[in-house]
Amino acid sequence: MIDSTHDPKLTSWVLSANGHTDFPIQNLPLGLFSPTDEAPRPGTAIGGQIVEWQALVAAGLMQDSLTIEAVLATPALRKSLRRQLSKLLSDPQYREAAEPYLHAAADCTLHLPTRIGDYTDFYAGIHHAVTVGKLFRPDNPLLPNYKHVPIGYHGRASSIRPSGEPVIRPKGQTKAPEAETPSFGPSKRLDFELELGIWVGPGNDLGHPIDIATAADHIAGYCLLNDWSARDFQAWEYQPLGPFLAKNFMTTISPWIVTPEALAPFRLAQAPRPEGDPSPLPYLWDETAQAGGALKLSLEVWIETADMRAQNLPPFTLSHSEARHMYWTPAQLVTHHASNGCNLQTGDLLGTGTISGPTSDSAGSLLELSEGGKKPVSLPSNETRSFLEDGDALILSARAEADGYVSIGFGECRGRILPAA
Numbered sequence: 001m002i003d004s005t006h007d008p009k010l011t012s013w014v015l016s017a018n019g020h021t022d023f024p025i026q027n028l029p030l031g032l033f034s035p036t037d038e039a040p041r042p043g044t045a046i047g048g049q050i051v052e053w054q055a056l057v058a059a060g061l062m063q064d065s066l067t068i069e070a071v072l073a074t075p076a077l078r079k080s081l082r083r084q085l086s087k088l089l090s091d092p093q094y095r096e097a098a099e100p101y102l103h104a105a106a107d108c109t110l111h112l113p114t115r116i117g118d119y120t121d122f123y124a125g126i127h128h129a130v131t132v133g134k135l136f137r138p139d140n141p142l143l144p145n146y147k148h149v150p151i152g153y154h155g156r157a158s159s160i161r162p163s164g165e166p167v168i169r170p171k172g173q174t175k176a177p178e179a180e181t182p183s184f185g186p187s188k189r190l191d192f193e194l195e196l197g198i199w200v201g202p203g204n205d206l207g208h209p210i211d212i213a214t215a216a217d218h219i220a221g222y223c224l225l226n227d228w229s230a231r232d233f234q235a236w237e238y239q240p241l242g243p244f245l246a247k248n249f250m251t252t253i254s255p256w257i258v259t260p261e262a263l264a265p266f267r268l269a270q271a272p273r274p275e276g277d278p279s280p281l282p283y284l285w286d287e288t289a290q291a292g293g294a295l296k297l298s299l300e301v302w303i304e305t306a307d308m309r310a311q312n313l314p315p316f317t318l319s320h321s322e323a324r325h326m327y328w329t330p331a332q333l334v335t336h337h338a339s340n341g342c343n344l345q346t347g348d349l350l351g352t353g354t355i356s357g358p359t360s361d362s363a364g365s366l367l368e369l370s371e372g373g374k375k376p377v378s379l380p381s382n383e384t385r386s387f388l389e390d391g392d393a394l395i396l397s398a399r400a401e402a403d404g405y406v407s408i409g410f411g412e413c414r415g416r417i418l419p420a421a
């Protein structure tokens, strides 16, 4: 899967792309954007600019008239688009013709890249599952199914929003352990969850499962995903049917779809399971899929409080983790989801679950970082946080790095908390 589009020597005539943290010419993510006061259209981020696909087609610079939906549904189109954009944006002979179809990203609005039909959130981060399990069940943190079955639940697609949209503090029902009756009001334990989003490309027909050996072909790309969580609602409502209003008030994603092609240099073998762990059942096991099943991606979480903004302090790193801490690979999540015949559809979004690392500074939620609120996190503004407060902005970022390749990023996944309405 490595080809000339990954060449570390390849540069763009869009000068801001060369050395760009997120969007050098080796990335070429897919997205939907609007230039100032104009209609949404598909495009690709290149450095600090966004290039419009349809205009390139109209100008005779690109072959296919493409919608995001078509590109997600058809891997051959996705790969062809990457080859064409790589050539157009690197070869100076196209500069004069293509340059009018670039827009400064700072002047554009980014939208959800497609209509999300269904959203499912998994629980594949084993360090998160153990740490959170300990808070709820000190003697029995990991339930007996965890190492056999990828745990997930069906989430809510309508409240998924692109980076930058504010998060209104949810109201809901809670019952403090010492209280006799529940009460209703703004969440006092509002949290984030550091996750990756997996975009479904080609779907499967109802009743026809996806073989683990071909599951990767059903993934069109990745994004960052913040599964905002009201822990006080969650603790009261989650039994016996799992997450509901504690999660579905909002989910923020980074709006660019980073393709499997862009991530090809950053594949890792899925780490062998620790001694004594069960082997996955055969329907979830494929030697080849395991060999490149994990992603070499470092993940960071930043916070910026209202006080920090007032004091001109930069955002503070709350945590850094790695995508390789997932117990199940994205391919295993896809195969498991469809294993009963459930039909995945183009544009569905799967969340991985919170990707915490094994150490206390690599936790992917405040629930873990503050040990359930018992050890508030200290910030450079002399504030502390057990959970998120109004005015706090939370920022997720991802970075893929490998020797001999130009590193790429995902762009921002940002949300600021507004007071309850």
Ligand code: MN
Pocket (backbone or CB within 6 Å): 121, 122, 193, 195, 227, 351, 353, 354
């Ligand atoms: Mn989650």
